[in-house]
Amino acid sequence: MDKGNSGDTIGDMKWKENVQSIARFLAPLIFTTLSFYVRFKDIGKNDYVVWDEAHFGKFGSYYLRHEFYHDVHPPLGKMLIALTEWLAGFDGQFDFDSNNAYPDSVNYTRIRQLNAVFGALCSPVAYFTCLNMKFSIWTTYLITLMVTLEHSFIVLSKFILLDSMLLFFTMTTFGCMVKLYTLRGKSFTRTWSLWMLLTGVSIGCVCSVKWVGLFITIVVGLFTISELYEMHCKGEKKKLKHWLIRIIDLIIIPFLIYLFCFKIHFTLLYKSGTGDGSTNTLFQINLENNKIENGPRDIVFGSNVTIRSHGLSPNLLHSHVQSYPEGSQQKQVTGYGFADTNNMWEIKFPRESYPKPANNGRPIKLTDKAVIRLGHINTACNLHSHEISSHVSRGNFEVSGYGSEVVGDSKDNWVIEIVEQLGSSNPNFPKEDSDVVHPVSTFFRLRHQDLGCYLTSTGFSYPAWGFKQSEIVCKYSWSHRDKSTWWNVEEHWNENLQISPDYVPPKSKFWTDFILINFAMASSNNALVPDGDKYDNLATKAWEWPILHTGLRMCAWTNNMTKYYLLGSPFNTWLSTISLFVFPFITLNLLISWKRQRINLSSHQVWLFAIQGVFPFIAWMTHYLPFATMGRVTYVHHYVPALYFAMLVFGFVVEFSLRRSNRWLRQIIYNILFFGCIYIYLLFSPLCQGMTGSAAKYFKLQWFKSWDIVL
Template identity: 30%
Template sequence: MLQFPLVVTTQVDLVLVLVSLLALWTRLSHLSYPNAVVFDEVYYGQFVSLYMKRVFFIDESGPPLGHTILALGAYLGGFDGNFVWNRIGAEYPSSLSVWSLRFLPALCGALCVPLVYLLTLELKFSHLSALGASALLLLDNSLIVQSRFMLLESLLIFFVLLAFFSYLRFHNSSHSCFRYCWLLLSGASCAAAVGVKYMGVFSYLLLVGVASLHTWRLIGDRAVSHLSVCVQCVCRIVCLLVVPVLLYVFWFYVHLTLLDRSGPHDQLMSPAFQASLEGGLSRITLGQPLEVAYGSQVTLRSSVSQPMPCWLHSHKANYPIRYENGRGSSHQQQVTCYPFKDVNNWWIIKDPDRQELVVGSPPRPVRHGDVIQLVHGMTSRFLNSHDVAAPMSPHSQEVSGYIDFNVSMAAQNLWRVNIPHREAESESWKTILSEVWLVHVNTSAVLKLSGVSLPDWGFRQLEVVGEKLFKAHSSSLGWTVEEHRYGTSQEQKEREAELHSPTHIDVERKISFWAKFLELQWKMLTVKQEDSEHKYSSSPLEWVTMETNIAYWLHASTNAQIHLIGNPVSWGVAILSLLSYQLLAAIYLVRRRRGFKDIPDSVWAQYCVCGVCVCWGLGSEFCSLPVDGEDSLPVSLLAGSLLPASAKPRPAGACTHSPAQQSDTPPCAVRVRVDCADVRLLVLLDLLPFDLRHTGAIGQSAASTQVEGLLGHPVPLPLDRHTPQCMKRGV
């Protein structure tokens, strides 16, 4: 029965309120200054504009969640995408809300400070220690700079910190009925971190590793019932494995649902993907005949997008009789791969047993295993191959358009259609949907794009060769029918006029979300741009010693500048703690080897755990370079966490340390390598084999979380391959 009056009591941590207000003030005050494009806003702003116009794009630097969050802020501010992000320093128009563009990254950067305060308390440190840890982040000038602009680093740091804080709250709330809400939040935060940048994968793996050890300890606890162990294991698997995967897929579902219009990056995707976008290839291919038949007129696109998308092509020019190195050729008509739409890309599918070059009634579809001939639409030459070395790849066979020179070289123009991913042995060849191999009947060589450019006599087009099956690599063998019509003209003149006319429309085809998701994943991991050295390049050691910095912005008239530079206090403490830890570790190892135990075994175990976690952080950041595909090499020293270990090892010892990041400001849109030592926050997670629920167990041991970020941002794929590089990303 209720009793009156009702009394509600609460506790307010004034220190937490204070650091939160200071963090909001340092990150959000005067957020619109400068009213100009700063550093990589020129890069991410292009993607925000594409989001506003619902235009499809690929960012090779990582998944789309970070761009979606930036676009959300722009949308809330009324941004319509009509701004040209062509150079750093360009003034924003008065109609554009700069504050809304930068608000969400700044808010996430501000929330990192109270998160570190709470996380330190979850590690069982004192409030004074928590204040010191949050102060390091609050006053770190590099973090303040990064948080105040439209960049992704503050988003990544926020989600990583939230993931580890949530997990620690779950781990410490063993008797709370809401503890699994914290575990669910931890899994969702991990998915968000990975969704912002692939660097988040390494923090996620660290958290999963720690959770696995905790679960293993739980399984060995005889005081816990079998049913409780099973339920807890299932909950951890669902929250930390299933939920992150589902959310990661969901980020892409939102991305692909919003971006349904054709854009500058379409050419990197398969014809089926392109045809699913509004206003691009779909305008040409929508409703084309589905099944390729004898007499069909087709264009064949290579399944390989490197070095660039291209189509099987021929023209009225022959291979030279002698190459520059003295080797001879067949002097047959050149067959190449051409990276532009052209009437010379059209080929006719011919039945070897018939002379007709038109589609019969009813059409006879081409099926897996059928032998065909390919006739070039404009020159009527048959696609041919023979035992003659290719011009640029002498280990492969030459592919040509056959010319009868009345010599002993007979025509070898039969090709077998192989559909490797068929669902049935008699599956028909389908427009856009089928990837086929064309196998030369006489030599068993497979038609392949070598990727090498021909010399001037080949008009710098890409070489096409015949590769033996046992040498061939499957990823470079596929060809897809992109444009398709049923041929109706038997005469050459009428056929040429037909090839110049647009394709007709019959039926519609769509690609599933899962097919688009998997293809986009593959392209993001494989589409890379070349690195180039630059006078602003730097090494990790230069950042450790703070001998370099990055200019983010420069005012043209007043010379006001914004720089990214390390904090001497926090960075110096990190370096000192790393050196001290190594020295003490060597001394303790030697003395323990001699039988002298200066510290208890439990403390020594904690000391070793600290080093293992730091090594994991260092190794993961080095390994992240080829995985994430960024230009800079962020090297987490993670050394701040070693300060208590190097000073005085103890079971509950850990230390937080503020991060700083870097990136490059190239004077043009060339890709620049800036190797930056990226000092990061590390808080050691409990890895000791002690059950905290047992009487006599040690207090909460140190825990470790690594806040990671990337700073060298690649230039987005060009809107036009002829666009000067300086117009894509400038200073």
């Protein structure tokens, strides 16, 4: 009898193990299939360019046409979009103008589907991440279901955007970090080394899609510091090896991936395009079909020139008829990246107090230490500086357009200081005089003769009164290597001089191009501030996102248009937001109980609590708080990565709250949560699957007046 019971017990255990194994295999397969279904469903129903497809679809087409462009985001995501466009047979000849219908020649449905793969794969990543976090199988199912049926994740997956890629790589980075947690104590094994490498690869990818990837990088950094600190406390003997591997895998490899993405970016975009103005002269002049004219090689007094900065905003020296609203109220001098007659200056002799050199009527070359006056051709003013504070940066002097050929003073005079000369790429071209200023290849500084400060592009932008163009100042600089004070002549016109047809400009340096394009990206990001003179009905504040104060209309809202509304699932968002307030109280209660010795927490328990609750909570803060504090314009989709981590916190709160409940109560609560998640998805599914006909049909979904679903 006992023997038979024992056999039945062993058989039951084996049967349960088999069922669990089958469930562990089928569950991620079912979730992944469901995830693909809801994201691919009717993905081509709206055959117009929707929302930011106007940007990212267009950027993809630039790669196919090999035309250089400029954007605020790194290139990986846009190159992946270009790959999907190429795989879909797109030839790059459609411009993706907003709200325009896709022509028959563009297989936009296939392009969207290929991009939706990233969104669909978020579900299995969430599933395995939760398992590695040691959540129970029911919490794992719950979080995975929330990710699978999250309305904002679904609708962003349906279009040609970066958000699904960003979310996917954010989740893989966190998932790799969690996998490393499960491998604690197995350092330097092949499995541990592989996942350490994959963590670095994920960091490199997420940072190469958007700089938002730096937020999850901070979380991985805190996890790594915690691990290294614990090893230090335990007297780990191989600390140096641990440090080296982490430096290589988590810092160097991500940086190399980021660098390599730009190398591919520059290689693919070898033709002149819309982004030329964001780069330096050497980069532009090496692009095919560039607009820079080949001028005479020696610049002389009387020549007309354009002058480009080497600073953080490599723009052309520019002026116009508008004046500064404060300060001297003289003509504005700015940096402007694009071709414009207001970029043209004439090289003139200095004021009469400095005698004009005599050269028997022959042109006088511009040489090192020459004193010049720069006359703006359109306004007839002189480039001028004085002891008046600059308008954006602090501690510098204003640079303005002042006077005329008759009116002016010695503060119109500038001294040329040559800092570097580059040779021609044509080895047969004669070596040029290193003391003479040449277009393109001579880098110089302009020192104000009276004040001793240097003409500088600060990298900041003027407000709307300065048309958000780059700030130009005169600043004191103590190093000739200060690139913000470097300039070069880009174009040169002089009818009395001959052009050298054999001259071939020097090649630009990848490292210089890489640094400048990243500074240009940062400058463009900083310029994305709300415009007080314009109302942006799509912009929202960060405080609105966790409470679903409002959503975002992603397309035209007419009856004949399939409409999409970007709004998070009320179930997922509101419950996860509540959990964000509950979690600190759970943490505080545990700390008090531990301090009063009511509980004894082992190292394993502390790490488990950290990986299940603390790190997701920190990840939510790193992905949310920066948007709450930054001055740039923000939108609903910026909350997407933070929402994922809020869901993880919610999963922890549920599991922690039910840890002492009996099995039946836990099962009932989980079933209620499963039902709620599915019901809310089905109720609000038209928002992400497309609303047809009159928006008034969906009035029942407009729970609040701030939800502008109905006109």
